[in-house]
Amino acid sequence: MIRSSLFPIGVLALSVLTPVTAYAEQPSNVGDAIMTARAYHDSGDYQRDFDAVILQARQTLARDAAHTRKPAIVLDIDETTLSNWDEIRADDFGYIPNGPCDSLPKGPCGAVAWEQSGRAPAFVSTRALIEDAYNQHVAVFFVTGRHENERAATERNLRAAGIPRWDGLYLRPDDSHVRAGAYKTPTRASIEAKGYTIVESLGDQPSDLTGGHAEHTFLLPNPFYRVP
Incomplete structure (x- = not known):
């Protein structure tokens, strides 16, 4: 067998087996992300972190509500009030x-x-926050990305989940396709225009909370999906 003097056998093998670095940076593997998100939920860590944020909101409400003129809270629905x-x-x-x-x-x-x-069941800790609000004479408003054609089902779900009353439920018009922040921010402004002071706003997406019109904001954990 004749071997090339230009490619000793060890060098030739290395050149064949070593992959060329062709990727600048790969995104996170989707399959790994799914397994991690499922483990986060099933371990109880998700609920513990969720409840910790709600506890902060309850403490803030107890501190500020009595000193606020016409106080109110604003809550998202999906992954904030209902699971x-x-x-x-x-x-x-x-x-x-x-x-x-x-x-x-x-x-x-x-x-x-x-x-x-x-x-959809209600989060027990969120339901406790809503009960706190009414006990402290604080108005409760829901501002959701759901559309108006889901109003009846959403109201029925809230009541079935142990939330019998609220002061306002805002849903997007059926023909609305704007991003969440572009809808929710002016909706909170419209609540303020009625004379309410929004002590706190709660949501599981950054887009639930951007744009101001709340004294305090509380972002709940949600690694499961993103709403821009």
Whole structure:
């Protein structure tokens, strides 16, 4: 066998087996992110972190409400007041807007069908915050990215989850496609225009809270999806 003097066998093998560095930087692996998010929820860490934020909100409300003229709080609904975990888990963290949701805990579960079913449970700690608000004569407003055609189902779900009353429920017009912040910020401003002082605003997305019109903001944990 004739070997090339230009490529000793060890060098030739190394050149074949060593991959060329062709990637500047890869994004996080989606599969790994899903496993991490599921473990975060199932370990109890998610609920513990969620409850810790709500506790801060309750303490702030107790401190400030009595000294505020016409106080109010504003809450998002999904992953702030109501939990969609059954849908999220069934769809393996994907978003499936249409189709039925009648095979839980298996998927697929259509998001619209899930919301129309009114089966989402309330977070116990959020429900306690709402009860605190009413006991301290603080108005409660919900500002959600859900659309107006879901009003009846959303109201039914809130009541079934142990939240029987509120002072206002704001939903997006059915033909609205603006980003969450572009809708929620002016909605809070409209609440202030009625004479209320928004002591605190709570949401699970940064877009729930941007734009001001709240004395305090509380961002709840949500590694499961992002709403810009």
